[in-house]
Amino acid sequence: MNSILQSPVSDLRGVGEEKQRELEQLGIATINDLLHHFPYRYENHEVVPIEELKHQEKVTITGEVQSEPSVRFFGKKKSRMTVRILIDHLLVTAVFFNRAFLKKQIEVGKQVTITGKWDKHRLTISVQDFRAGAPDPAKQLEPIYSVAGSLTVKQMQRIQAEAVKHVYQIVPENLPGEIRERYRLPGKPETFQALHQPRSREELKHARRRYVYEELLFFQLKMQMFKRMERQSASAQPFVYDAEATAAFEKQLPFPLTNAQKRVVREILEDIEAPIRMNRLLQGDVGSGKTVVASIAMQAVFTGKAQSALMVPTEILAEQHYESLEELFAGTEVTVGLLTGSMRQKEKRNVYERITDGTIDIIIGTHALIQEPVQFNNLKLVITDEQHRFGVGQRRILKEKGEDPDVLFMTATPIPRTLAISVYGDMDVSVIDEMPPGRKPIETYWAKPQMLERVLRFVQKEIDQGRQAYVICPLIEESEALDVQNAIDVHAQLMQFFPGYRVGLMHGRLPAEEKEDVMQRFAAHELDILVSTTVVEVGVNVQNATMMVIYDAERFGLSQLHQLRGRVGRGEHQSYCVLLADPKSETGQERMSIMQETEDGFVLSEKDLELRGPGDFFGKKQSGLPEFKIADVVHDFKALETARDDAAKLIRSEVFWKDEKYLGLREYLEEAGAFQKDKLD
Incomplete structure (x- = not known):
């Protein structure tokens, strides 16, 4: 990069030591x-015709001075100056507070x-910015x-103007000409200046677009x-599995697959067979049948004489997966094992x-699977359920238990396409966007707190x-900062309300x-009611649970409410x-209405993204979301x-x-560490 661009800001006129510290x-x-x-x-x-000006809004007007400025002083240093200005055949009063020094710049008959702030009823404007003469385009x-x-x-405006004046023309261009021409994008120097x-708005629009x-x-x-780099792993070889045996296993399942499940199974099996390393995200709402899809993939791997591992965040979830897979593989030669701490x-x-x-073909477990004593015979497929609950290091250790195994991440958190491309752009994404027939919709109601x-x-x-x-409940203990129901208090209240019933408490x-x-x-x-914070959001399958009551529901995002609803x-x-919600904001009311209208997690996730923005969608701790300057x-x-x-x-x-015109893009990849295989998990 040009050495002038790398110069310290103190090289600019007007940037002394104090300004330099503040800029740092x-x-x-x-x-x-x-x-x-x-x-x-x-x-x-921009100057707008006077009839289009909106009451109490900040506006810019231009006109001819019709009267000498009138100044009144009050207090020690306070003043009020008024002047009449003719704008589009209307006399308007401009009011200047504590700016009597401008009197010398205002002359009758001259343009200002x-x-x-515009007061439509009084035809007055409270002056914030003044310039003698016509507007500067x-x-x-x-x-x-x-x-x-x-x-x-x-x-800051003055410092930036100084920088732009001296260096904008030497900003190096890093987009090839053919790309700029294809999309009619301005050059890099012109983009910075604009x-x-x-x-003009047009110039700004094109600069932003670029x-x-x-x-x-x-x-x-x-x-x-x-x-x-993930797909073209050096040791990846074509994998041969018995397609007929896998098709037969699919046919003997206790229920037919939905079209969405069939499509996703096809995508996964193509990856397993190909001489590449699968790196795929499988999204599907709660109850959409991700486990069944995973079982077909694991059965295919078994027919190719290799092993599969399924890692889940909790022991109870591991046991539930173990029981359901034991049931699905009953009567086959597949051996399913369980490993927990x-x-x-x-x-x-x-x-x-x-x-x-190698006598266990499929092993289900918690992070116990990544402990040192676990040595696989021939690990081909690694599946992690609710992958965001595991750290990057944990997922990597499990991958390293085999020789570049295929990796399938499963999540019941519907991720909008926008964020799937951003956060999981290095993966292929499969989506089960269809629910199995026969599921009863969950009836959702919005109740005010007084209806408790x-x-x-x-x-x-x-x-x-x-x-x-x-x-x-949203919180564990009482908080002075937030007037929301907390789990410990609610548990105590419900113990009183339901004497003789078994009420449990769980929190993070x-x-x-x-x-x-x-x-x-x-x-x-062994419990009738479970009072909990959102730690139950992911995981356990209690078929007998039919009621989900959410206190202070307006405090949750749509996606989180949907995840919680999916527990029943x-x-x-x-x-x-x-x-249970008493939302004062329009956003809160909109959320409650949307929750009553749809059970589609993907529709809700898109709405959630619109209402909350990408920064809040995953919560503050989400690190995968890229930070952009303008995009x-x-x-x-x-x-x-x-x-x-592209x-x-x-x-x-x-x-x-090879081509020289792409050198800037190749250099960027080098600087960004894209050639280091483990840079991104």
Whole structure:
């Protein structure tokens, strides 16, 4: 990169030691950093005809001064100056507070341009910005920057103008000419100038379009490179499995596959057979049949004389998967094993031996699967359920138990296409977007807090019929900051409301063994009601649970509410979800209405993304979401898809790796570490 761009910001006129320190607080050390500190919005100083001005809005007007300024002083340093201005045949009063020094710049008969708050009824404007003369076309859109310390927006504007003036022309171009021509994108220097000093909305629109595409293309190039390296593993060989035996296994399943399940099975089996390493995300709503799809993949691997491993986050989930797979493989030669941390040493040693000698074909377990004693005979397929619950390191250790095994990540969290492309862009994505027939829809109701007693009577009615209920709260303990129901208080209240009934409590601060124990007791129907925080969101399958009551439901996102609702409706009985909420905001009301309208997790996830934005969708701890300077994966979704397709074509083409015109893109991949295989998991 040009050495001037890497110069310290102190090289610019007007940037002394204090300003330099304040800029460093914003992560700005070099002139290049400064150029990449873009405005977060633009103040509109475009002049609008007076009849189109909106009451109490900030506007810009221009007209001829009709009267001498009149100034009144009050207090020690306070003043109020008024002046009459003729605008489009209307006399308007401009009011200046504490700016009497401008009096000398205002002359009768001369044109002035004013920005301020418009009062339509009084025909007055409270002046915020003043300029003698006609509007400056180059300053119709004022860039507004984030600042730190005592640094003001005006000072930042001056510093940026200085930087742009001196260096924008030497900013290196990194997009090949053919791409710029294809999409009619401006050059890199012009893009920087327009983003910092737009002369028109049209110019700003094209500059933004250029920068968004570039950000997304670079990100997708990195993703597609990781994908290529994952798939083209050196030791990957074609895998031969018995397609007829797998088709026969599919036919003897207790229920026919849906069309979506058939499509996904085909995608996975093609990957297993191919001389590439599968790296696939399988998305499917709760109850959509992901486990059945996984069982067919594992059966295919068995026919090719290899092993499969399924890693899940909790022991109870491991046991449930074990029981359901034992049932599916009953009457076949497939041997299913279970490995969890709480098993006795003797049991564990026996399982270790059978994994090593290959007499266990499919092993289901918790993170116990990645312990050192576990040595596989011939591991071909690794499946992780609710993969976001495992750390990158844990998933990698399991992969390393075999020689570049195929990897299938399963999740019941519906991820919008936008985020699937962004966060999981290095994977192939399969979606089961169809539910098996015969499932009863969960009846969802929105109840105000004052209806709580009626809701609890309804819960009692279900329990008296032998059913069970979940009651979910947002917090563990009472908080002064948030007036929301907490799990410990609600548990105490329900113990009083339901004397003689068995009410359990579970939350994230309990030790793992206690959580497992409470969940086991609920699953075994030793508890009638389980009061919990969102730790029950993923996992356990209690077919007898028919009631889900969610306190302060407006505090949850749509996707989380949907996940919680999915804990019920798993058995033959009609199930219900009651959202206890008194949302004051339109967004909260909209969420409650949407929850009553649809059970489609993908529809809900898209709506959730629109309402909350990508940053909140996964919660604050999500690290996989890329951070862009200007691009927004929701707003710029079409550009994201275009960039992904372009990146995939470039990475696949031989010309990309040889032609000089793509050198800038290849250098970016090198700098981004895309050639390091373990950079991204």
